[in-house]
Amino acid sequence: MAEVVLKDVMKNYGSLYAVNNVSFAVEHGEFVALVGPSGCGKTTTLNLIAGLIPMSGGDIVIGDRVVNDLDPKDRDIAMVFQNYALYPNKSVFKNLAFPLQMRKLPKAEIEAKVMAAAKVLDISHLLERRPRELSGGQQQRVALGRALVRDPAAFLMDEPLSNLDAKLRVAMRSELKRFHHNLNATVIYVTHDQLEAVTMADKMAVMHGGVLQQYDTPANVFGNPVNTFVASFVGSPAMSLIPLDVVSKGTEVALRSPEEGWELPLSPMNARKASASSNGKLVLGARHSTLKLHKSAAAGAAPGKVYTVEPTGDVTFAQIFVNGAVVNISLDPTVAIEPDEAVWIEFDQDRMHLFDGETTMALKAA
Amino acid sequence: MSIATQQAASPPATGTVQKRSGFLSRIVAHRTDYLYVLPALIVMLVVIAYPIYYTIELSFFRTPPNLQMRDKVWTGIDNYVRVLSSPVFHEVTIQTIIWTLASTVISFLLGLGAALSLHREFVGRGLMRALLLIPYVISAVAASYVWKWLYHSDFGVIGAISVQLGITAEPINFLDNRQTVLASLIVVNIWKEFSFAMVMLMAGLQTVPDQLLRAAQVDGANTWNRFWHVTFPHLKGVSMVTVLLLMVANFNSFIIPFVMTGGGPADASHIWITHIYQLAFGRQQWGVASAYAVILFIVMMFLGYFYVKALTRGDEARA
Numbered sequence: 021m022a023e024v025v026l027k028d029v030m031k032n033y034g035s036l037y038a039v040n041n042v043s044f045a046v047e048h049g050e051f052v053a054l055v056g057p058s059g060c061g062k063t064t065t066l067n068l069i070a071g072l073i074p075m076s077g078g079d080i081v082i083g084d085r086v087v088n089d090l091d092p093k094d095r096d097i098a099m100v101f102q103n104y105a106l107y108p109n110k111s112v113f114k115n116l117a118f119p120l121q122m123r124k125l126p127k128a129e130i131e132a133k134v135m136a137a138a139k140v141l142d143i144s145h146l147l148e149r150r151p152r153e154l155s156g157g158q159q160q161r162v163a164l165g166r167a168l169v170r171d172p173a174a175f176l177m178d179e180p181l182s183n184l185d186a187k188l189r190v191a192m193r194s195e196l197k198r199f200h201h202n203l204n205a206t207v208i209y210v211t212h213d214q215l216e217a218v219t220m221a222d223k224m225a226v227m228h229g230g231v232l233q234q235y236d237t238p239a240n241v242f243g244n245p246v247n248t249f250v251a252s253f254v255g256s257p258a259m260s261l262i263p264l265d266v267v268s269k270g271t272e273v274a275l276r277s278p279e280e281g282w283e284l285p286l287s288p289m290n291a292r293k294a295s296a297s298s299n300g301k302l303v304l305g306a307r308h309s310t311l312k313l314h315k316s317a318a319a320g321a322a323p324g325k326v327y328t329v330e331p332t333g334d335v336t337f338a339q340i341f342v343n344g345a346v347v348n349i350s351l352d353p354t355v356a357i358e359p360d361e362a363v364w365i366e367f368d369q370d371r372m373h374l375f376d377g378e379t380t381m382a383l384k385a386a
Numbered sequence: 387m388s389i390a391t392q393q394a395a396s397p398p399a400t401g402t403v404q405k406r407s408g409f410l411s412r413i414v415a416h417r418t419d420y421l422y423v424l425p426a427l428i429v430m431l432v433v434i435a436y437p438i439y440y441t442i443e444l445s446f447f448r449t450p451p452n453l454q455m456r457d458k459v460w461t462g463i464d465n466y467v468r469v470l471s472s473p474v475f476h477e478v479t480i481q482t483i484i485w486t487l488a489s490t491v492i493s494f495l496l497g498l499g500a501a502l503s504l505h506r507e508f509v510g511r512g513l514m515r516a517l518l519l520i521p522y523v524i525s526a527v528a529a530s531y532v533w534k535w536l537y538h539s540d541f542g543v544i545g546a547i548s549v550q551l552g553i554t555a556e557p558i559n560f561l562d563n564r565q566t567v568l569a570s571l572i573v574v575n576i577w578k579e580f581s582f583a584m585v586m587l588m589a590g591l592q593t594v595p596d597q598l599l600r601a602a603q604v605d606g607a608n609t610w611n612r613f614w615h616v617t618f619p620h621l622k623g624v625s626m627v628t629v630l631l632l633m634v635a636n637f638n639s640f641i642i643p644f645v646m647t648g649g650g651p652a653d654a655s656h657i658w659i660t661h662i663y664q665l666a667f668g669r670q671q672w673g674v675a676s677a678y679a680v681i682l683f684i685v686m687m688f689l690g691y692f693y694v695k696a697l698t699r700g701d702e703a704r705a
Binding site: 067070072091092093097098099101102103105107108109110118119122123166 | 595597598600601602603604605606607611615616619620622
């Protein structure tokens with residue numbers, strides 16, 4: 021087991037940069053999730069680490085070796101694919117044995133390792149079956165087993181749960197987490213599902229347009245998103261983002277709605293942040309749980325209009341138009357509001373996020 | 387009127403009647419459906435079923451060339467006895483087997499090689515593919531004439547080249563020699579049909595999942611192992627179908643031997659179909675030719691059975 025380091029990794033197809041200057045380091049035994057929307061370059065990054073596609077630039081280190089020019093088989097990695105990629109004509113046993121067989125291990129050793137892996141994953145009773153005779157979850161486990169038998173330096177997983185139905189996905193999620201914990205394995209895990217990333221990973225690398233946006237613990241990514249993209253991608257429902265103007269009156273700083281004219285005074289801390297805005301405009305971000313709903317005008321509250329109300333049982337989500345932007349808010353189910361009703365939203369000054377109106381980066385107090 | 391209302395309108399049949407005429411009553415209930423397929427059925431009866439029946443009938447008669455067809459003489463299984471005990475039958479059978487197996491196996495292997503080499507990206511791939519497809523799309527009769535000239539002992543290019551290069555002292559007489567004629571025809575046949583196998587296998591190669599190949603690569607498989615453990619098993623279905631189709635086509639070959647040699651010299655390049663043709667339309671031995679045809683028909687039914695079986699198995703595997 022070892023660490024994986026990416027330094028300025030690039031992959032371009034002509035003028036299209038699928039992966040642009042991505043750098044991050046995965047510590048030994050860490051579970052890192054590469055997350056982002058479709059086409060953000062996360063799978064390409066994984067394939068670059070695996071050596072399945074050639075890099076255009078940069079360095080990749082696995083353990084203490086630079087592996088830039090090594091074949092996938094020489095990189096000491098194992099991979100789990102989205103569709104499991106089990107060899108359909110081979111029994112489960114032979115699927116598990118294949119990577120060892122390719123490394124020309126003695127038969128007895130292969131058998132011992134396969135049996136051990138099968139036992140860990142609880143698939144010993146399936147060894148004689150063909151992949152198509154297995155359920156999705158079982159196939160998933162065999163795919164994991166095939167990665168496991170080799171005892172690789174790192175496990176690369178490409179959306180391994182996305183083909184499972186919702187219930188099984190949740191179950192396998194905990195199993196994967198347990199698997200990582202028990203083996204103390206280094207795992208790099210690609211997913212488009214931010215919830216999967218947040219629940220399983222020690223660290224998450226949020227990618228967008230081939231560029232690494234933020235690489236941090238899920239708590240930090242959730243709590244301190246570096247820009248509006250990360251803010252809106254992580255968390256469900258998404259963080260609400262409202263574009264507003266910054267207005268200063270002496271020492272006081274407030275946010276003003278360019279369309280509706282209302283103003284929202286800022287706390288001294290937030291005022292300092294807002295003053296750092298590059299063009300007098302900023303984007304106010306707030307998570308649904310930090311917002312308070314008022315039925316009448318209140319100090320420090322912005323006016324809005326109810327769009328939809330979605331009761332889910334223990335909590336009711338509502339979407340409210342504020343200054344033309346959709347604001348998600350979670351409410352106690354006893355609160356009764358109707359679509360088109362006029363409401364006021366109070367923001368929590370300590371838990372609001374301010375992003376630059378031009379660069380979309382999080383504003384820091386000057 | 388819909389089928390459902392028709393069924394509802396028909397009088398309720400008693401249990402026993404229904405059981406005995408279940409098949410018929412189903413036809414009556416679905417009579418409009420059957421009406422639609424009736425024209426096709428009639429055509430098939432006329433052009434397929436009747437000739438088969440007539441061939442079988444003829445195979446039990448002797449048809450002297452100086453007599454009219456309606457004056458044929460019943461001989462029982464005499465024709466079959468004559469065919470099966472004739473040395474020419476044995477010779478032609480062996481030639482047919484050699485022709486079919488050699489053409490099929492070599493065409494398949496060549497097609498596989500071509501498909502694999504065309505599967506990877508390289509400059510001029512499209513042109514190469516088009517070039518390799520030419521033999522398949524050329525008319526068989528035209529190709530046969532061209533090859534006849536290439537093989538010609540006096541004017542043939544192949545003979546001239548082999549003399550120029552000093553491989554042989556004199557041009558080889560490919561087609562007028564009992565030893566070389568069948569092999570020479572097989573070469574033409576392979577040239578003509580290997581691109582069929584190529585096209586089939588190229589289509590098959592496109593269905594090999596990329597992820598499987600990548601998985602094998604990560605698992606440490608080299609190019610050969612990736613082919614042997616992933617690609618080839620994946621091509622099993624399409625290979626089976628290709629081989630069977632080639633086999634049926636080769637078994638029924640007619641144009642190349644007929645145009646190039648007419649079965650000669652001294653029957654050395656006859657295969658079943660050309661021989662049957664010669665017996666029937668050359669020597670007017672309709673009865674014997676029919677007996678041949680019936681035997682061929684039975685053999686083809688076996689091949690057809692395996693073909694359909696391979697096809698349906700492919701469906702199950704895909705499902």
